[in-house]
Amino acid sequence: MIANILIGGVIFGYAGFMLVRHIKKSSKGKCASCSLAKNCEGSCASTYSYNQENRI
Structure with missing residues (x-):
């Protein structure tokens, strides 16, 4: 029971x-909340702008 x-x-x-x-x-x-947020190349606005700035 216990x-x-x-x-x-x-x-x-x-x-x-x-x-x-x-x-x-x-x-x-x-x-x-994604565990891959720092390395993701998904459809997130912050990731997208970061990738566009560092493309050169």
Whole structure:
């Protein structure tokens, strides 16, 4: 009985942690929350302008 409560607590705790993490990342925007934001050549405006300035 105690083991079931502990396992359930761990599962719900992890789910809550992942939900909060997802909400925080999604509120930053598409490129700001990406792990490859500094090296990405995607469609982000800041990355695009940076690449255009350093093209020479």
